[in-house]
Amino acid sequence: MAENRIRVLIAKPGLDGHDRGAKVVAQALRDAGMEVIYTGLRRTPEQIVSAAIQEDVQVIGLSSLSGAHNHLFQKVAGLLEEKGYTDILLIGGGIIPDKDRKKLEEMGFDCIFSPGTSTSKIVEFIQDRVNG
Amino acid sequence: MVKKVAELVQGIGEGKEGALARALTLVENRGSGYRELLDEIFPLITPCPIWGLTGAPGVGKSTITNFLAGELVEKGEKIAIIAVDPTSPFSGGALLGDRVRMMDLAGKPGVFIRSMASRGALGGLSPAIMDAIALFQAFQVDRIIVETVGVGQSETDIVALADSVTVVMMPGTGDDVQTIKAGLLEIGDIFAVNKADLEGAETLAGLLQSMISSRTEEGQSHQPPVLKMIASQGNQLEQLLQEFFHHQEYLNRGELKEKKERMRGEMALKMHLQARFQDLFLGPLLGSEEWEQALKSITGREKSPAYWAEKMIPGRD
Amino acid sequence: MTDKSGQDKLRQQLEEWRKGPLAGFQKRGWKETYTSYREPIKDIYTPLDFPEEKYLEKSGFPGQYPYVRGVYPTMYRGRPWTMRQYAGFASAEESNRRYRYLLEQGQTGLSVAFDLPTQIGLDSDHDLADGEVGKVGVPIDSLADMEILFADIPLDQVSTSMTINSPAAVLLAMYIALAEKQGVASDQLKGTIQNDILKEYFARGTYIFPPGPSLRLITDIFAYCSRELPRWNTISISGYHIREAGANAVQELAFTLADGIAYVKAALKAGLEGDDFAPRLSFFFNAQMNLLEEVAKFRAARRLWARIMDEQFGAENPKSKMLRFHTQTAGASLTAQQAQNNIVRVTIQALAAVLGGTQSLHTNSYDEAWALPSEESVRIALRTQQIIAHESGATSTADPLGGSYYLEALTDDIENKVEEYLEKIEEMGGMVEAIEKGYVQREIQKSAYEMQKRIEQEEDIVVGVNKYAHEEAAPDDLLEVDPRMEKEQIKKLQEIKKNRDEQEVEQSLNKLKETAEADENLMPAIVEAVKAYATLGEICGVLRSIYGEYQAPTF
Numbered sequence A: 001m002a003e004n005r006i007r008v009l010i011a012k013p014g015l016d017g018h019d020r021g022a023k024v025v026a027q028a029l030r031d032a033g034m035e036v037i038y039t040g041l042r043r044t045p046e047q048i049v050s051a052a053i054q055e056d057v058q059v060i061g062l063s064s065l066s067g068a069h070n071h072l073f074q075k076v077a078g079l080l081e082e083k084g085y086t087d088i089l090l091i092g093g094g095i096i097p098d099k100d101r102k103k104l105e106e107m108g109f110d111c112i113f114s115p116g117t118s119t120s121k122i123v124e125f126i127q128d129r130v131n132g
Numbered sequence B: 001m002v003k004k005v006a007e008l009v010q011g012i013g014e015g016k017e018g019a020l021a022r023a024l025t026l027v028e029n030r031g032s033g034y035r036e037l038l039d040e041i042f043p044l045i046t047p048c049p050i051w052g053l054t055g056a057p058g059v060g061k062s063t064i065t066n067f068l069a070g071e072l073v074e075k076g077e078k079i080a081i082i083a084v085d086p087t088s089p090f091s092g093g094a095l096l097g098d099r100v101r102m103m104d105l106a107g108k109p110g111v112f113i114r115s116m117a118s119r120g121a122l123g124g125l126s127p128a129i130m131d132a133i134a135l136f137q138a139f140q141v142d143r144i145i146v147e148t149v150g151v152g153q154s155e156t157d158i159v160a161l162a163d164s165v166t167v168v169m170m171p172g173t174g175d176d177v178q179t180i181k182a183g184l185l186e187i188g189d190i191f192a193v194n195k196a197d198l199e200g201a202e203t204l205a206g207l208l209q210s211m212i213s214s215r216t217e218e219g220q221s222h223q224p225p226v227l228k229m230i231a232s233q234g235n236q237l238e239q240l241l242q243e244f245f246h247h248q249e250y251l252n253r254g255e256l257k258e259k260k261e262r263m264r265g266e267m268a269l270k271m272h273l274q275a276r277f278q279d280l281f282l283g284p285l286l287g288s289e290e291w292e293q294a295l296k297s298i299t300g301r302e303k304s305p306a307y308w309a310e311k312m313i314p315g316r317d
Numbered sequence C: 001m002t003d004k005s006g007q008d009k010l011r012q013q014l015e016e017w018r019k020g021p022l023a024g025f026q027k028r029g030w031k032e033t034y035t036s037y038r039e040p041i042k043d044i045y046t047p048l049d050f051p052e053e054k055y056l057e058k059s060g061f062p063g064q065y066p067y068v069r070g071v072y073p074t075m076y077r078g079r080p081w082t083m084r085q086y087a088g089f090a091s092a093e094e095s096n097r098r099y100r101y102l103l104e105q106g107q108t109g110l111s112v113a114f115d116l117p118t119q120i121g122l123d124s125d126h127d128l129a130d131g132e133v134g135k136v137g138v139p140i141d142s143l144a145d146m147e148i149l150f151a152d153i154p155l156d157q158v159s160t161s162m163t164i165n166s167p168a169a170v171l172l173a174m175y176i177a178l179a180e181k182q183g184v185a186s187d188q189l190k191g192t193i194q195n196d197i198l199k200e201y202f203a204r205g206t207y208i209f210p211p212g213p214s215l216r217l218i219t220d221i222f223a224y225c226s227r228e229l230p231r232w233n234t235i236s237i238s239g240y241h242i243r244e245a246g247a248n249a250v251q252e253l254a255f256t257l258a259d260g261i262a263y264v265k266a267a268l269k270a271g272l273e274g275d276d277f278a279p280r281l282s283f284f285f286n287a288q289m290n291l292l293e294e295v296a297k298f299r300a301a302r303r304l305w306a307r308i309m310d311e312q313f314g315a316e317n318p319k320s321k322m323l324r325f326h327t328q329t330a331g332a333s334l335t336a337q338q339a340q341n342n343i344v345r346v347t348i349q350a351l352a353a354v355l356g357g358t359q360s361l362h363t364n365s366y367d368e369a370w371a372l373p374s375e376e377s378v379r380i381a382l383r384t385q386q387i388i389a390h391e392s393g394a395t396s397t398a399d400p401l402g403g404s405y406y407l408e409a410l411t412d413d414i415e416n417k418v419e420e421y422l423e424k425i426e427e428m429g430g431m432v433e434a435i436e437k438g439y440v441q442r443e444i445q446k447s448a449y450e451m452q453k454r455i456e457q458e459e460d461i462v463v464g465v466n467k468y469a470h471e472e473a474a475p476d477d478l479l480e481v482d483p484r485m486e487k488e489q490i491k492k493l494q495e496i497k498k499n500r501d502e503q504e505v506e507q508s509l510n511k512l513k514e515t516a517e518a519d520e521n522l523m524p525a526i527v528e529a530v531k532a533y534a535t536l537g538e539i540c541g542v543l544r545s546i547y548g549e550y551q552a553p554t555f
């Protein structure tokens, strides 16, 4: 009677306080049957990675709207790599232009979702990648 | 599979957070090898005090936990926190938000926070919590704090789980005589009336105090204290920490501690047996030919469920 | 229509129309429609929904209580609204250059956007500031940065609007100290600080202290400014961010007005005279796509505030009862897909603000949500306002839509629904309690999530996103801040710390601590500290050590 549930960490790195998107996605993932750990605002990359390790999540979702994504997202990816957690699915969202998206995807992000992405698309992406 | 279990056991022995985290997932998922894992780590266990915090949603449990753990870590302890939130009965998913309120502990060395959903436990505690505690004890933590939302069954479960239980309440949420009667009085070793900055705290504390006094039996040496506090301002939290220590000492003095140990052992045994029964007997029956036959007969009003249950027990027919 | 028999006749014929012609056509196609706050909209509105005999009581005339039809008798025929475009630049030097250019062009209104560390009271060298310095505005660590920001700008010649909340007292103190250095008397200073802390807790997230001390800082500013800076707008009570966070129109109004009520109560409790500070309160709303509902929202806002100030607080001064507001078009409604469609969106939203009687307006550039707005897009945004002002005829008379049965019914309905919220919040013990209980946050989250689901289920249509979409490349040129900037700012900060009189800093911070503990007005002590070049982080640090930091509730 093994019962595998997808566990996801939703985090907001940096000082940006706009959490509408993060919370909408968190609710959508919960409604899709996932266990969603929400960290709250103003987390450092170190805190996010530490939480992801302790919670043993399969997915980390980051959201940023302040333009600090390049720096903060890269730091999270770097720390995960350094600690040997590259198997965690790493996704991001927010106001992120195309060339940054490409850069982040090269740095270890599995997907950067653009504004207006439907939550069902995010759900499907996670389910495919984690279970598939 | 065996190799994986061995790696996890070794990692836990070496104090690796990553190994512990994966082991926790394995037992929580009842994944393959989890029983071997629990068996293997058993000799590594060093028992440690387990403190419980329970109460209605939003009364301030995480705020209190944040403080308690912070203080204990300052003293050099290694702390584990298990924060349990309910699983949504509709989707099976859960929103685990306790970390939001444990800001000061984020990334702090010496603190391991694990958020758990109640999963199948219908409002009660997930059976995996018992096993999680075992894993933490094998990881050599000095103390475990379990935060559970006090709804239904979990309130009574926590008594079996924790050495010392603080029931957290707040004024103005229907935490009145009605709910107090509903069983909370039985389970608290300590009572915290939080949000004393709001109206009605005085009344609630007074009410609690009188109910406790009237039910404490003659000769019973521990009368649960009632603390009024403002957790968000750090007010009276030191006091709560001291009360936890007092209760711990009180347990250590008498034979209560052994009784608790026994209770925990019994509960864990029962849970594992239930799980095994489920795996071995119920599992194979579900959807089997006999199952369908029984259902047909029950809905056709031929034979009762009671009849079929008796008949389906292996070795009975 | 005023007599009863007329109404009965109308009612009867309406029923017949519903049963006959309408029902017949409904079979061919009929869609339920709703307001943003999910109230079903009727098939048709008639004089039954806005009886004439209520006109004087409910509407009156522009410039008269209850101000539904506008706060000034002439409205835009006297003077159009102020077209105030807000822009953020990464460094104090760059902003200064821009300001001086604008001044040369004859513009006198400056607006300052600060970066996030500044908004949260952290110096640029703080751990949490890593990667955020200069990202969404100017970093200000000390008076020295302020000196650069306003170099060669005589402060008595300009009006400065600062989007700053939790540490508003400190930034205002720097502005005052700078004026003193320039030899400008403080009663000559004109401008606005946002200073609206409550919405930060549930909609925008740049809070520092818990609500109690935050409210004290705000009332200290009210008191200080009514004495020293009589021409300063001490607060801009903002619904804009509440709406951006996912609230509907009713929630935007209800939570903004509830914030306003909380500020008035706090000020009265602090011993201020209502008619002294209330005329300096101003509001800031969002303009969304639903044109008529938005116009109704603005009208309802005016009537509600007038009634609140009159009935609840017994204000005497008419200015205390006038809700004056700034509007910004809805940032969250802009789509990355087919970006030029946003020009049309902004036009409709801006029109809603104008038909709703706004005092000033910012129109978004069609690409500004994710890209460095091009010169062209900035110009189009401003031209949009100018076209409305000069070509549309919307300014020809006051409240041109007043009297539309539908609009008046919506105005009443929004007013009623807002009042229900206000009563509920009052029952909880006021807005601060409602926020601390997480009630406000939950209401907004619920609304945001449902809105998202309606879009995904294509119940709500967003052109170019869930309908009429086509493949296109994502836009590319986001405002990029040179990462070296952060290092330079930190170096500047270290320089200042090296060159100032440490003893003076320490003394002023000690004095601040004593004042905070003693419950005296904090403004003079903060002014002294900034003059000694104590940093924003140091000043907020002292206050943090006394007040603690706000912790958000879980959700």
Ligand SMILES: Nc1nc2c(ncn2[C@@H]2O[C@H](COP(=O)(O)OP(=O)(O)OP(=O)(O)O)[C@@H](O)[C@H]2O)c(=O)[nH]1
Pocket: B055, B056, B057, B058, B059, B060, B061, B062, B063, B064, B098, B101, B149, B194, B195, B196, B197, B198, B229, B230, B231, B232, B233, C436, C437, C438, C551, C552, C553, C554
């Ligand atoms: N007024 C007041 N608010 C408090 C106090 N203690 C905690 N809170 C607030 O109560 C809210 C809930 O606190 P939590 O610590 O998350 O409560 P919880 O019991 O862990 O909540 P759940 O895990 O959701 O069941 C937060 O917004 C806290 O800031 C207090 O003493 N007074």
Ligand SMILES: [Mg+2]
Pocket: B061, B062, B063, B097, B098, B101, B147, C554
């Ligand atoms: Mg909690």
